[in-house]
Amino acid sequence: MTATLGKDLVGLEHLSPEQIRLILDTAEPFKEVSERPIKKVPALRGKTIVNLFFEASTRTRISFEFAEKRLSADTVNVAATGSSVSKGENLVDTARNLEAMRIDMVVIRHPSSGAAQFLGKRIRSNVINAGDGKHEHPTQALLDLLTIRDKRGKIAGLKVCLVGDILHSRVARSNLWGLTKLGACVGVCGPSTLMPRGIEELGVTVFRRIEEAIEWADVLNVLRLQLERMEMGFIPSLREYYRVFGVTPERLERAPREIIIMHPGPMNRGVEIDSRVADGPHSVILDQVTNGVAVRMAVLYLLAGGRPELADAAQRDAGGMH
Amino acid sequence: MRPLVLRGGRVIDPSRGLDQTTDLLLQDGKIAGIGTGLSAPEADVRDVTGKVVAPGLVDVHVHLREPGNEDEETVASGARAAVAGGFTAVCAMPNTDPVTDNQAAVGFIIRQSVRAGLARVYPIGAVSVGQKGEQLAEFGEMVGAGAVAVSDDGKPIVSGHLMRTALEYARTFDIPIADHCEEPTLAAGGVMHEGLVAARLGLKGIPAAAEEIMVARDIVLAELTGGRVHLCHMSTRGSVDLLRRAKERGSRVTAEVTPHHLALTDHACEDYDTHAKMNPPLREAADVAALRGALKDGVIDCIASDHAPHAYDEKDAAFDDAPFGVVGLETAFAVAYTELVQGGVLALPELVARMSTVPAQVFHLPGGTLTPGAPADVCVLDVAARWTVDAAHFHSKSRNTPFQGRALAGRPVLTIVAGRIVHDTEAAPAR
Numbered sequence: 001m002t003a004t005l006g007k008d009l010v011g012l013e014h015l016s017p018e019q020i021r022l023i024l025d026t027a028e029p030f031k032e033v034s035e036r037p038i039k040k041v042p043a044l045r046g047k048t049i050v051n052l053f054f055e056a057s058t059r060t061r062i063s064f065e066f067a068e069k070r071l072s073a074d075t076v077n078v079a080a081t082g083s084s085v086s087k088g089e090n091l092v093d094t095a096r097n098l099e100a101m102r103i104d105m106v107v108i109r110h111p112s113s114g115a116a117q118f119l120g121k122r123i124r125s126n127v128i129n130a131g132d133g134k135h136e137h138p139t140q141a142l143l144d145l146l147t148i149r150d151k152r153g154k155i156a157g158l159k160v161c162l163v164g165d166i167l168h169s170r171v172a173r174s175n176l177w178g179l180t181k182l183g184a185c186v187g188v189c190g191p192s193t194l195m196p197r198g199i200e201e202l203g204v205t206v207f208r209r210i211e212e213a214i215e216w217a218d219v220l221n222v223l224r225l226q227l228e229r230m231e232m233g234f235i236p237s238l239r240e241y242y243r244v245f246g247v248t249p250e251r252l253e254r255a256p257r258e259i260i261i262m263h264p265g266p267m268n269r270g271v272e273i274d275s276r277v278a279d280g281p282h283s284v285i286l287d288q289v290t291n292g293v294a295v296r297m298a299v300l301y302l303l304a305g306g307r308p309e310l311a312d313a314a315q316r317d318a319g320g321m322h
Numbered sequence: 323m324r325p326l327v328l329r330g331g332r333v334i335d336p337s338r339g340l341d342q343t344t345d346l347l348l349q350d351g352k353i354a355g356i357g358t359g360l361s362a363p364e365a366d367v368r369d370v371t372g373k374v375v376a377p378g379l380v381d382v383h384v385h386l387r388e389p390g391n392e393d394e395e396t397v398a399s400g401a402r403a404a405v406a407g408g409f410t411a412v413c414a415m416p417n418t419d420p421v422t423d424n425q426a427a428v429g430f431i432i433r434q435s436v437r438a439g440l441a442r443v444y445p446i447g448a449v450s451v452g453q454k455g456e457q458l459a460e461f462g463e464m465v466g467a468g469a470v471a472v473s474d475d476g477k478p479i480v481s482g483h484l485m486r487t488a489l490e491y492a493r494t495f496d497i498p499i500a501d502h503c504e505e506p507t508l509a510a511g512g513v514m515h516e517g518l519v520a521a522r523l524g525l526k527g528i529p530a531a532a533e534e535i536m537v538a539r540d541i542v543l544a545e546l547t548g549g550r551v552h553l554c555h556m557s558t559r560g561s562v563d564l565l566r567r568a569k570e571r572g573s574r575v576t577a578e579v580t581p582h583h584l585a586l587t588d589h590a591c592e593d594y595d596t597h598a599k600m601n602p603p604l605r606e607a608a609d610v611a612a613l614r615g616a617l618k619d620g621v622i623d624c625i626a627s628d629h630a631p632h633a634y635d636e637k638d639a640a641f642d643d644a645p646f647g648v649v650g651l652e653t654a655f656a657v658a659y660t661e662l663v664q665g666g667v668l669a670l671p672e673l674v675a676r677m678s679t680v681p682a683q684v685f686h687l688p689g690g691t692l693t694p695g696a697p698a699d700v701c702v703l704d705v706a707a708r709w710t711v712d713a714a715h716f717h718s719k720s721r722n723t724p725f726q727g728r729a730l731a732g733r734p735v736l737t738i739v740a741g742r743i744v745h746d747t748e749a750a751p752a753r
Contacts, residue, residue: 013522092638112640113524114594133642135524173524196521197529 005302008120008127011136012177020181024146026298026306027291033070034293043301044073047104051077052094053130054110059265059289060130060140064107067296073105091115095122105303108132113170126303134168139299140264141174143292145182147284148219150291151260156183161213163247164223164272165194165234171223171264176204189213190223190245193234210245214255221262222247225272238271248274252282260284323741325349325362331370331702335377336675337691346375348698351740355694368736370702376674377690378410378699378737379655380681383475383500383554383578383626385647386412386443388434389427390419395631395719397431398438400651403629403718405745407651408734410699411442411682411689412629416453417476423448423459425467432468440744441737442699444470444687449488449499455480458491465495470685473500475554478536480506485540489549498552498576498685503536503561504528504602513642515588515603523591525641528603530558537561541568544575552684553577555628557602559612566621576684578626579613581650581657582724586610590724596637596644597724600630614667617676624681625673627654631720649718653711653725655703659732663705670705702736709733 003018012020033041049068053061061077068075080090091110095118098106105126108116113133120127131137149155160179166172166188179186180203188199189207200206207213214220225241235241252259261273261282269275278285328346333356335341345360346353354362361367386400395403397414404412414431416422422431428445435443447464451457453474461472472492479485479501488499509532514520516527537553541564544551556562556577568575582600587607590598598604616622630647637644658677662668668676682690689699711728713721737745 091640091643092635110640112642114642115640117594118640133524134526170524173522196518197516197527198518199521201518202522 005299007303008116009138009299009303010117010120010127010129012138012141012174012181013136015181017181020142020145020178023142023295023298023302024149026302027146027294030297030301031291031294033297034290039070040072041070042072043306044068044071044304047073047304049073049075049105049107049300050098050103051075052080052106052108053078054080054090054108055131057109057130060109063289063292064130064296066293067300070293071297071300073300091118092122095119098125099123105300128299128303131170133170135170136174137170138174139292139296140171141178142299143288143295144175144221144262144264145178146291146295147262147288148260150287151284152218155179157185158218159185159187159216160219160221161187161189161207161217162221162223163189163210163213163245164225165229166190166199166223167194167196168226168229169223175221176202187213187216191235194229210247211251211254214251214259217259218257219260219262220247221264222273224264224266225268227268238268242271246272246274247277249276249280252277262288265289323351325354325365326738326741327360327362327365327367328370328375328700328702329367331373331375333375333692334671334674335692336671336679337377337693340692341671346692346700348700348738348741351698353692353694353696353698356692370736372706373735374670374703374705376701376703377678377692378701378739379408379677380687380690381409381412381627381629381651381654382624382681382685384412384414384629384651385417385631386414387631388418389430393719394633397434397443398440399717399719400629401435401438401440401443403649403651403716404441405737405739406717406734407653408655408701408703408737409441409651410701410737410739411444411687412651413444413446413470413685415446415473415475416448421448421453423451423453425460425463428464428467428469441739442689444468444685446471446473446500448472449474449479450484453477455484458484458488461492461495461497465497469497470687471498471500471552473502473554475500475502478502478504478506482539482543486543486547489543489547489551492549493547496550496686498550500552500554501536501540502554503533503540505532505535508532508535512603513599514591515605517588517606519588519591523594525591528601530560530605530609533558533602534560534564537564541573541575545571545573548574550574550576555580555583555602555626556613556622557583557605557609559609562612562616562621565616569621576623578624578681579617579622580628581625581654582648584610584613584617584625585657585661586724591641594641595724596639596641597648597722597726599641599644599646600628600648601646614662617662618667618672623676623684625654625658625677626681627651631718632722634721637722648722648724649716649720652716652718653723653730655734656709656730656732657725659705660730664731698738698741700738701734703732704735705732707731707733707735
């Protein structure tokens with residue numbers, strides 16, 4: 001295997017299919033680490049990682065932190081929300097200070113698109129994008145890909161529809177690139193006010209109605225509707241959103257084939273997704289969360305210079321009793 | 323001051339359709355004659371064989387940042403950058419701090435430019451007090467102090483009523499209202515052109531419609547009032563269509579386009595390059611083609627740089643957080659020459675017209691001509707020169723160019739204002 005990831009993971013747009021498969025394959029042996037009584041391997045022992053969150057996050061931050069700790073890295077969490085200093089000044093100075101402290105890796109979430117790349121260009125440490133503005137959220141898409149592969153045994157040829165606020169969603173962008181590169185057919189469905197102009201040119205099928213998307217898809221990835229979109233006038237009300245675009249059991253009943261329901265969380269129950277669907281037999285939402293830790297372990301491991309063929313060995317050595 | 327003979331250059335004067343190899347005599351701050359073998363007692367003679375002699379370039383849209391942001395540019399440093407770029411006259415936009423919205427502020431800009439003694443700097447006054455878009459500024463007093471136009475540039479004139487009254491009131495002084503066309507609710511929060519590149523980068527777009535709606539409004543109001551509207555930095559093919567139809571009807575509307583909108587597309591924003599962030603944003607290839615065609619046809623009257631200096635650390639930020647704007651005075655001619663003349667869009671005399679003669683006419687400025695008796699504002703251009711843009715060598719205080727590292731053809735080598743050499747690449751070691 002010759003593929004490597006390079007210094008940073010900023011997004012999936014510029015990764016090759018081989019690089020994406022490398023991450024997914026490397027995640028497989030790491031899944032097992034989280035199933036042990038002693039959930040730790042020494043792969044990143046002595047490495048220091050900063051989790052730099054300029055935006056509120058619970059799930060992604062905790063998932064990264066578990067991944068880091070289960071690889072034995074030393075971690076520091078920095079929450080920099082609501083700072084009075086302007087965001088731009090913060091970022092340059094933050095980069096310089098991190099560089100000065102000789103840390104090994106930075107996991108960054110930031111409200112500005114391009115922030116992870118900006119940081120990556122300015123420091124020698126590895127930078128992992130945990131969500132930058134409306135740009136990309138690569139580890140979310142990777143865990144989505146891993147979950148689809150687990151459930152269907154493949155990704156190529158599957159029809160995957162992203163549902164909801166495509167315009168403002170970094171999850172949608174990363175999924176679009178990842179799925180396309182691995183040979184899936186990608187659809188998008190949502191109100192036209194929340195659809196980027198010209199998205200058809202990226203090779204996706206646009207559905208204006210959720211019923212059509214359900215009829216077409218093998219997998220529905222239902223995106224979180226940011227509640228402020230209503231105040232900004234993109235949709236009239238959450239009630240109507242549920243009525244027109246909500247993924248409900250009644251709508252799913254008409255699906256011509258078994259359909260997988262995904263959601264990156266946190267869910268607005270009764271808005272984009274009906275609770276009966278979220279908690280129902282088609283839902284793989286909690287499998288996504290479980291896979292998130294393994295995928296992030298794989299990304300951290302590979303960026304730190306770990307060789308994929310050694311990932312198995314690394315966890316065997318440490319596990320001892322398996 | 324001794325007379326100066328520019329000997330043996332290709333003299334181009336679009337104001338008279340002149341394009342021939344001959345001599346130009348400058349005396350007492352005026353153009354004194356054109357013809358082979360010219361001389362005058364005590365005259366300095368400069369051999370400019372192989373070079374182009376043209377009326378000094380005129381830029382009707384620059385931001386000189388003084389008063390208020392002298393770390394980014396001053397009237398003097400901007401005027402220095404201007405003459406290095408072959409410009410003998412520039413018009414300074416009023417979005418300074420405080421805003422240039424009264425006769426004292428206009429007088430200050432003029433005093434600073436006289437003190438610098440480089441390019442002529444003509445102030446543009448604000449349309450509204452404080453550029454707040456509410457109350458008309460004192461056009462009459464500002465014109466009396468030396469303002470040549472009014473504009474709220476940096477911001478659009480949002481109120482249709484204000485635009486109407488400004489156009490009507492300006493008729494007394496026969497000055498143009500220069501408008502930054504941007505419908506604010508459509509553009510709100512946008513940082514680049516709305517299109518596929520923005521969709522991929524996850525950046526909020528500014529739709530072409532935000533410009534075109536205001537272009538249409540301004541044309542309608544110009545026709546209603548009989549006022550003169552000048553549309554700043556046109557960027558879309560839709561604007562070109564609206565302008566073309568307005569000009570066919572004979573509307574009193576003029577327009578400018580920047581070198582960067584003629585040379586670059588939104589793809590320059592890839593990798594979140596903040597030096598490609600400007601307002602209006604870089605558009606698509608079809609827009610660039612339409613703008614070039616419009617310049618050729620005269621639907622767009624002139625090239626203006628929209629020189630907008632910013633401190634390096636402001637641009638060293640995430641794309642959303644960086645300010646809009648790029649510097650342009652020192653690259654404008656070369657970018658235009660490379661893209662338009664070498665690119666086969668314009669003949670060189672047409673380019674000189676679009677960068678000198680026509681902008682001078684649009685803003686009723688002296689200059690833009692080599693007619694005997696006119697001010698001796700002249701630039702000498704070495705169109706055979708090949709050079710690579712290195713912002714570290716700019717005379718401007720700021721370095722925010724989207725053309726860093728680009729190989730260009732054509733370079734101003736000698737700039738003369740009122741008969742006095744103010745820029746000379748042979749005198750100063752080439753930097």
